[in-house]
Amino acid sequence: MDVRSAKNYVFWLFCQFELITCSYLMEPWEKVLFYSFNVGMVGTLLYTAYACAAAHAGPALQLLWHCLGSQQGNAVSAVK
Amino acid sequence: INHIVHNGGLYKRPFNEAFEETPMLVAVLTYVGYGVLTLFGYLRDFMRQWKIEKCQNATEREEQKDFVPLYQDFENFYNRNLYMRIRDSWNRPICSVPGAKVDMMERVSHDYNWTFTYTGRVIKDIINMGSYNYLGFAQNAGACQEAAAKVLSQYGAGVCSTRQEMGNLDKHEELEKLVARFLGVESAMAYGMGFATNSMNIPALVGKGCLILSDELNHASLVLGARLSGATIRIFKHNNMQSLEKLLKDAIVHGQPRTRRPWKKILILVEGIYSMEGSIVRLPEVIALKKKYKSYLYLDEAHSIGALGPSGRGVVEYFGLNPEDVDVMMGTFTKSFGAAGGYIGGKKELIDYLRTYSHSAVYATSMSPPVVEQIITSVKCIMGEDGTTIGRARVQQLAENTRYFRRRLKEMGFIIYGNEDSPVVPLMLYMPAKIGAFGREMLKRNIGVVVVGFPATPIIESRARFCLSAAHTKEMLDTALKEINEVGDLLQLKYSRRRLVPLLDRPFDETTYEETED
Numbered sequence: 055m056d057v058r059s060a061k062n063y064v065f066w067l068f069c070q071f072e073l074i075t076c077s078y079l080m081e082p083w084e085k086v087l088f089y090s091f092n093v094g095m096v097g098t099l100l101y102t103a104y105a106c107a108a109a110h111a112g113p114a115l116q117l118l119w120h121c122l123g124s125q126q127g128n129a130v131s132a133v134k
Numbered sequence: 135i136n137h138i139v140h141n142g143g144l145y146k147r148p149f150n151e152a153f154e155e156t157p158m159l160v161a162v163l164t165y166v167g168y169g170v171l172t173l174f175g176y177l178r179d180f181m182r183q184w185k186i187e188k189c190q191n192a193t194e195r196e197e198q199k200d201f202v203p204l205y206q207d208f209e210n211f212y213n214r215n216l217y218m219r220i221r222d223s224w225n226r227p228i229c230s231v232p233g234a235k236v237d238m239m240e241r242v243s244h245d246y247n248w249t250f251t252y253t254g255r256v257i258k259d260i261i262n263m264g265s266y267n268y269l270g271f272a273q274n275a276g277a278c279q280e281a282a283a284k285v286l287s288q289y290g291a292g293v294c295s296t297r298q299e300m301g302n303l304d305k306h307e308e309l310e311k312l313v314a315r316f317l318g319v320e321s322a323m324a325y326g327m328g329f330a331t332n333s334m335n336i337p338a339l340v341g342k343g344c345l346i347l348s349d350e351l352n353h354a355s356l357v358l359g360a361r362l363s364g365a366t367i368r369i370f371k372h373n374n375m376q377s378l379e380k381l382l383k384d385a386i387v388h389g390q391p392r393t394r395r396p397w398k399k400i401l402i403l404v405e406g407i408y409s410m411e412g413s414i415v416r417l418p419e420v421i422a423l424k425k426k427y428k429s430y431l432y433l434d435e436a437h438s439i440g441a442l443g444p445s446g447r448g449v450v451e452y453f454g455l456n457p458e459d460v461d462v463m464m465g466t467f468t469k470s471f472g473a474a475g476g477y478i479g480g481k482k483e484l485i486d487y488l489r490t491y492s493h494s495a496v497y498a499t500s501m502s503p504p505v506v507e508q509i510i511t512s513v514k515c516i517m518g519e520d521g522t523t524i525g526r527a528r529v530q531q532l533a534e535n536t537r538y539f540r541r542r543l544k545e546m547g548f549i550i551y552g553n554e555d556s557p558v559v560p561l562m563l564y565m566p567a568k569i570g571a572f573g574r575e576m577l578k579r580n581i582g583v584v585v586v587g588f589p590a591t592p593i594i595e596s597r598a599r600f601c602l603s604a605a606h607t608k609e610m611l612d613t614a615l616k617e618i619n620e621v622g623d624l625l626q627l628k629y630s631r632r633r634l635v636p637l638l639d640r641p642f643d644e645t646t647y648e649e650t651e652d
Contacts, residue, residue, distance in 0.1 A: 066624075069624075070626055072567070073565060073567045073568055073571060073625060073626075074163050074166065074167060074565060074567070075166065075167060075170050075567075076167040076168075076170050076171050076565075076566055076567040077170075077567075078567040078570070078571060079171070079219040079220065079566070079567050079570060080174065080219075081246055084174055088170070088174075
């Protein structure tokens, strides 16, 4: 069953995370604290990335078009 | 091909030793793990101090809270916050003879390893990969056991005196003559405890005004003996002959630190097999250096006697050297002979001196007679004097087991430290959670292993140490290897990058950064 092996794989990955960060050794309330801190940090990072990306995406794309446009202009003039 | 060290033709056989370097990612993740545990340790200490959580470890009494704190150093912090979490891998109670298979009493903990309760069940037939049972003499049946039982009924169990007073039995004399013959030295003396042999006899041999050159990774008994003696101690890098030679040269050229007088004695302390690394001492080079600079050699063969050499006579025979070149040959009876105690062998004048001046001879109770008989029988068995070839067969079986086990583990991809021929096999774990996980998973699969962590090893280099035995059959080793493979895949322990690191011939000093020369 592909779903079963995928689930096993995800569970194994989670076990590796537990071993590396030593949350394998923690008591349940410590695990709750640690995971909520981790999830909070990751969530904050994602939100910051989203917010920054949204703000900077517009100017970044404009710059990209400008470069490509000038390149096209150069190429066209060279061909001509 | 592993680099073969040929230093002026001193070695008659290839010396293959490797200590693969820690992969960078693994080291970083290990520090991450320790960092997380340290933070949680601080949190728990805070909660214990502010009485949010019940304090179950030892603390000072209320009246003593204003005194200098007793439990605030790193050792105690490590103990209550990190060691306690994985404590169930140690001090496991066994209830049978520690042979190739052992029975263990099951215990559970309901408060996260602060207290243990026994369920009453006995886990039977656990493959024992942790006991120092190199030749398989830990038996409760057979020639050794019968002889020991006979002597027990004849002499009793206690001696009730020291060697110098009324405790010198004829059995002790017989044992000492036999040990001297076994080692190829003039005379030997036996003591009741291996640790005490080192720590009580080094002070008798050296004192103030002498120099001790001790290997970096020497055992606690050697370190304690060296410190108790009052001599100056200098440490050379582990098994590094260039470092030793530099220290010897400096000692001869400069003499004692302030007065520049020559040292009264220079004693080099090395071990035959280092039990945490599995490395074998470079004995031909040490003896060559000792002869060149006219110093004395103290060789601690605790793990190598019985385990190395074609007839089990230790590291001296393994390299094909003359036992008379080693001034003081020390060893223990605990590991290969299935008994307890230690011995020192050497020239007759040395041993006669130790009989009078050693603290252990004067103050410690002498060895118990059944134990002495066990040693006598096992030494005779190894030498072949009991009329059978059991001893020889066991030594060969141990060598075969060692080579097979190490080869298979290396092929699987684990990082294994040490020499190819040493029966002590350290398998690197590195991360603290994996120490506890490895011990528990192996026990679930009915294999008992010893895992070692911080105070005994450097903090990131924790390991699992397998001690092979001649009593292990190939089937047992195959079962163990299968389970180790499984657990290695489960816990991702196969760190080896399979890059064959050649041993350096030139000095490994501050200007060398990597072991490989690209």
